[in-house]
Amino acid sequence: MSETATPAVQSPIDRLLAVMAKLRDPNGGCEWDLAQNFSTIAPYTIEEAYEVADAIAGGDPAAICDELGDLLLQVVFHSQIATDEGLFGFDDVATAISDKMERRHPHIFGDVRTDDVRVQWETIKAAERASDGPKSALDGVALSLPALLRAQKLQGRAARVGFDWPDAEGPREKIAEELAEVVTAPDESARAEEIGDLLFAVVNYARHLGVDAESALRAANDKFARRFQAVEDRAGPDIAKLPLDTLEMHWQAVKAAERS
Incomplete structure (x- = not known):
């Protein structure tokens, strides 16, 4: 009597990798996934x-x-595309990030001792960038980041090499300067450029105050949406017909209700 082998239990990540591979299989895979x-x-x-x-x-x-x-699927998807093109695979991605984390945490995975983990982290990252040859301090700040977040990171990188205001007063004054330039801009193109400079200055001021500009604006967006929807509830279906002073009255009532 022959023994029946027990099937190996597939790990969740191996199952996901197999699902993605099948979706990208030229023989019977998903047409949309194959086109990506x-x-x-x-x-x-x-x-x-x-x-x-x-x-x-x-x-x-x-x-x-x-x-x-859903986010993990994106990593797996990109890794499968790379596998199909003979570039790298998911294991390479996992190995690379594991190596990086161990390399950047020598006080955890090695015998290095430090009193300032943040400084150590930045020093190691700087050494990694330097190993690839002379580069700008701004290299590595992704172009696809949200504009506010990218502005904050660019400013932070420049600050590392001393290109920064000594305190928050400089950025605050810069906001007033840029606002005046918006007002005096001679045409639409110049006005758009000055608005960009104004936003950049506001991000810089926020950074000096220790405020994450991207998170702050997200919170402001959420607050506005919440309050406006409350105004809609108060005003009813004919909101578009109401005068601005009536809408402002509803707005102030909503704000007062939040504070109470």
Whole structure:
């Protein structure tokens, strides 16, 4: 009597990798998945990262778990595209990030001792960049980042080499200067440029105050949406017919209700 071999239990990550490989299989795979490349998938990757942030803000563990799965799928998708093109595979991605984390945490995975982990982290990152040859201090700040976040990172990189205001007073005064230039801009093109400079100055001021500009604006967006929807509830279906002073009255009432 022959023994029947017990099938190996497939790990969740191996199952996901197998699902993606099948979707990208030229023989019987999904037509849409097969048509994708790094560039076409990149917008979905960014979108999924934001949906994870939204789920975290909502505080629902089930939603966070679901959105993290969607984000993980993006990593697997990109890795499968790379595998199909003979570039690298998922194991290479996992190995590379593991190596990086161990290298950047020598006080955890090695015998290095430090009193300032943040400085050590930045020193190691700087050494990694230097090993690739002379580069700008701004290299590595992704072009696809949200504009406010990218502005903050660019300013932070410049500050590392001493290109920065000594305190928050400089950026605050810069806001007033840039606002005046918006007002005096001679045409639409110049006005748009000055608005950009004004926003950049506001981000710089926020950075000096220790405020994350991207998070602050997201919170302001959420607050506006919440309050405006409350105004809609108060005003009713004919809101578009109401005069501005009536809408302002509703707005102030909503704000007062939040404070009470």
